[in-house]
Amino acid sequence: MTPPDRPQRWNYQQVLQLAAVVLALLVLLGGLKNLFLKQVLIGLGPKVIGARLEVDHISLSLVRQRMAIKGFKLYNPDGFPNEVMLDVPEVSVRLNPWRMLTGRLTMSAVVINMKELVIIKNADKKLNVDALKIAQSGKDPPAKEGEPVKKAKRPKFFIQELRLNVEQVVVKDFSKGETPVIQVYDIPLKDKVIRDVDSFEKLMTVLIVHAMGPTAIKSAGIYAAAAVLGVGFLPAGILGIMVADDDSVLVTRMSRDKAFDFCRDFIADRGTMKKQHREKGYLTAKIDGYDVRFDIAATEAGETAITVSARKFMLPKSAFAGGIVYQLRQRMGGDAR
Known part of the structure; x- marks a missing residue:
């Protein structure tokens, strides 16, 4: 009588092969999961915000209950330059998986680090923020005759606690000509806590x-939307908190002489030269109605510091000085820091 065949035991190599296949599937599924979330978030740009949205990377870990978003960039709406309007390099999210079982994406804590918000006023004195769909929140499109009004579907999610950090706001005013008047505000907003955020809008x-608050820029649309959505405004006192210094500094790898020539060329392009002194390292000019001074000096680290100060009617204008440095940095590219 032939004994029954024994089940074949898996050897060490086969176990390793199976483990490799399972691991590869988990990695693949994890990548697909992150790719799916990325596409969903990008799709919210034109549908909900009213502008193109790009995201570099999303990483979700259900085990750790964490999600990280890198390179969140919102572009200007139609009718404005095709440039980044809102730059958020990093978003950290702590999820609440138990509440997510109800079908609502619930986040117990979110930290958003905003690098820059660019506000543009076009030739018609319209703001890019007012051209966004979210600036029309609370205004449903008119229904056709005989049809009920259909409200757009919104993603179901809830943020219990949001912490917001803002570095800088750039204001570009094209209402006075093709070349914009640029002002830069360093925003003193650190760990601003906002609770109970219940919609993407x-x-x-x-x-x-909250980024616009310290600039005191008047915006009819976005502030009206904030009122409709129940967004709390910044305290009135924060409008007086600007950059304490009267000047703004740019450090470059250019030599002192090359930096002097660079500033001189910038003045020729943007304004009118008043005085210049290469040996003493300064230039003064009239730019967009402001009196601007450039002080150029070598640093101990072998670099060159360009200090820009601006005044109008004898009063210091730190935001305009910051705008000049912003333009110099853009023109220098990799030579500036």
């Missing part, structure tokens, strides 16, 4: 309104 409105 409200989240984006929170980001824009």
Whole structure:
């Protein structure tokens, strides 16, 4: 009588092969999961915000209950330059998986580090923030005759606690000509806590309104939307908190002489030269109605520091000085830091 065949035991190599296949599937599924989330988030740009949205990377870990978003960039709406309007290099999210079982994406904590918000006023004196769909929140499109009004579907999510950090706001005013008047505000907003954010529109409105607050820029649309969505405004006192210094500094790898020539060429392009002294390292000019001074000096580290100060009617204008440095940095590219 032939004994029954024994089940074949898996050898060490086969176990390793199976483990490799399982691991590869998990990695593949993880990558697909992150790719899916990325495409969903990008799709919210034109549908909900009213502008193109790009994201470099999303990483979700259900085990750690964490999600990280890198390179979140919102572009200007139609009718404005095709440039980045809102630059958020990093978003950290702590998820609440138990509440997510109800079908609502619930985040117990979110930290958003905003690098820059660029506000543009076009030739018609319209603001880019007011051209966004979220600036029309609360205004449903008119229904056709005999049809009920259909409200657009919104993503179901809830942020219990949002912490917002804002570095800088750039204001570009094209209402006075093709070359914009640029002002830069360093925003003193660190760990601003906002609670109970219950829609994507409200989240984006929170980001824009709290960044705009210290600039005292008047915006009819976005502030009206904030009121409709129940977004709390910054205290009135923060409008007086600007950059304490009267000047703005740019450090470059250029030599002192090359930096002097660079500033001189910039003045020739943007304004009118008043005085210049290469040996003493300064230039003064009239740019967009402001009195601007460039002080150029070598540093101990072998670099060159360009200090820009601006005044109008004898009063210091730090935001305009910051705008000049912003333009110099853009023109220098990799030579500036």
